Amino acid sequence: MRHQILVPTDFSDNAWSAALYALKLYANTPCTFYFSHAWTFLNSGSRGHISSSYIEPLIENAKEQLEALKDRAKLESTNSDHQFETIFSYGSLMDSVEFANKEHNIDLVVMGTKGATGAKKIFLGSNAVTVINKVRRAPVLLVPKKSKFETPKKILFPNAFSRFFGEEIKRVKQLAQLHGSSIDILHINKKDTLSDLQNSNLESLKAELADFEFNFNWLPDYNSKAIAITDFIKDNDINILTMINYEHSFIENLVKEPIIKKLGFHSKIPFMVIPRID
Structure with a gap:
């Protein structure tokens, strides 16, 4: 099976770090990597007309940067079954992602996150939040700044x-298959027992993961699920966090609110957000 991996880029160090992570994560797997750049002219101020002689060199420079990025990724790859393509488009990041999804049947979008600045800490950033909220076909793998x-x-x-586990759980299984990873299932709840519905869904999940190494972990209710997850990651040497982006879920709350540094969700590991299938 050949995986189709989309790596949107703004030519920043964060975007390149995400690209490197994707190359290494799929080092042993046939893949086509699509490096995409959505070009938009910004900061035009009050000028009513911008001449083509000014715009065209900017566009050509961006296209050259995109080709150079593709060549750089080829040099980094250690797998002859890796292929590399570029997608240059005009408009928004989301337009570019949606075009790639439609044209190339993308399996995974890999993005770098810039990290937070200032007194309040926003874990994801506006671009990542937009993609998470609007992409309904492919998972999004968010690679934190300077993540190795x-x-x-x-x-x-x-x-x-x-909720019952449908097609979404296949994404977790596909990720685990890449490197024979074990899966830690984490349940955070102040109640001592599960409801009949929860028990039924848990049994369904166990059946889905029968061919994988997995562990079930139960934590008491924290004041913040963000803290609980962050602590579990640190205490158990977790390498990748995965969640399904259900409506009214923890992720939905996470992407809406600025989170204070000392209380926040500051994972230093990649975070795969899996879109729900309606």
């Missing part, structure tokens, strides 16, 4: 077991 690749021996999958 480590073979993902352990994947974390927090879940409330409030």
Whole structure:
């Protein structure tokens, strides 16, 4: 199976770090990597007309940067079954992602996150939030600033077991198959027992993961699920965090609110957000 991986780029160090992570994560897997750049002219101020003689060199420079990025990725790759393409488009990042999804049947979008600045800490950033909220076909793998690749021996999958597991769970399994990772299932709840529905969904999940190494972990209710997840990641040497982006879920709350540094969700590991299938 050949994976189709989309790596949007603004030519920043963060975007390149995400590209490197993707190359290493899929080092042993046939893939086509699509490096995409959405070009938009910004900061035009009050000028009513911008001449083509000014715009065209900017566009050509961006196209050259995109080709150079592709060549750089080829040099970094260690797999002859890796192929590389570029997608240059005009408009928004989201337009570019949607075009790639439609034209190339993308399996995964890999993005770098810039990290937070200032007194309040926003974990993801506006571009990542936009993609998470609007992409409904492919998972989004968010690679934190300066994140270095480590073979993902352990994947974390927090879940409330409030919904039946459908096609979404296949994304977790596909990720685990890349490097034979074990899966840590994390349930955070102040109640001592599960409801009948939760038990049924848990049994369904166990059946889905029968061919994988997995562990079930139960934590008491924290004041903040963000703290609980962050602590579990640190204490258990987790390499990748995965979650399904259900409506009214923890992720939905996470992407809406600025989070204070000392209380926040500051994972230093990649975070895969899996879109729900309606």
